[in-house]
Amino acid sequence: MKVLITGLNGTLAPRLAEAARAAGHEVVGWDRATLDPEDETASARWLEACAPDAVAHLGMGSPRFAGWLAARSERFVFTSTAMVFDHEPDGPHHVGDARSARDDYGRYKIACEDAITAVAPHAVIARIGWQIDPTQPGNNMRMALDDWQRRDGHVAASTVWVPACSFMADTAAALLQLLVQGAPGVHHLDSNADDAWTFDQLARALALAFDRPWQIRPHADYRHDQRLVGGPTRLPPLSARLRPAASGCP
Template sequence: MLVLVTGVNGQLGYDVVKELTAKGHEAVGVGRSELDITDESAISSYVQNLSPEAIIHCAAYTNVDAAETDQEGAYKVNALGTKYLAEAAKFVGAKMVYVSTDYVFDGAGTEPYEVNHPTKPLGVYGETKLVGEKFLQETLEKHFIVRTAWVYGINGNNFVKTMLKLGQDRKELGVVYDQVGSPTYTVDLAKFLVELIDSEKYGVYHASNEGVCSWHEFAVEIFKQAGMEIQVNPLTSDQFPRPAARPKYSVLSKKKIEEEGFTPLRDWKEALREYLKELA
């Protein structure tokens, strides 16, 4: 299958291309320099020329704090870019996967969010990603929406790399403990996305590694596995103010993955161990 992957220079897009290739698909990965997803005519002509059978849309405006002031930029990438890709996919008869986020929820829950739970974003990033979901649903029947959370991979910056870097310079640091979720290793998420694209089981999915932790617990486990003696002090979100509000509870229910017969993602601690090996 010929698959177009957007955001190839990002954490997820990079691993998706690797996984597609490993599974015998022909993957064409594009970054911003090859294809500007905010340019409707560029997308239209590129997709028509390539004529892929599937599109895995990983490109996104992911700077949650910057989105609060750059609302137009976030909307163009997350909402309009998705719409243009969906229209192009429809024209060539391709199916499409759109990677969305836990930020479509307000984080006020106490039970893992099911795929049909009412959405209520707290900020611009979540709002624009949700509009992207809606554009895709309205435009293309053959679509998959995959909401994920707390993503980290070999390519680009992430929480794990930040902790390891800080740990080299300091013996003590503070990390918020009142935000809870499930870390997601891009290698594992990529495997699921490729399994999904090989199917016709369209709809909304939630995908993250198994298990639940706070950012504080995540940091403690990173240092433990890396063999670093670092004192990690628990902070409240109020002690670490950011321009954009974060959902306090980001746990996603992966029930649908099992119901549809797909392979569940492994436990987050096991995935972290694999990632640290990859980094080394």
């Protein structure tokens, strides 16, 4: 199967490309430097020549482009975000819950979701949380906590925030399965859905797993049960990859 993956210069898309190639699929990318996705004529010519069997849209781009690409793909997966839900009303958030984002990024992802569902009932919308990986640069929880420790001398971690999150390898495997199966609808991909570790518990478990010298400083300034629950696809739990730290993870 030939798979077009957007966002290959990002964080998660390269892990999906690795998983696809390991499974024997051909991977092609969308080079925004040479092909403007807002140029519909050039984009249509290129997409017709490329002729992918499936498309995974992980890159940034306008809601218009998301809908345009979905309408021209027989198998289409779009990665959305837990941030389509605000902390009020609180979670855990189910696939059919009203989206309540108040920030620009969450509203942008809602607009992309709507543009896709309006034209492509066959599309898969996979909402994901913060991703974890041992080495991948970019928006990676492990790297972010390293940065916080360097910047502040500690890692501030809420005891009342239950984040949606998963390891990139598990998310990539699930996205590839959704591409192959072509299961339409909304899917919630969250390895914390059942474990319900708070952020301070998770930070301590990651420090233990990766041997990081983080100074975890608990606080209760941000409260949100952000977990993504429900839907037909489940990821391995965090507890399958991490063991609780002495602070008392469940």
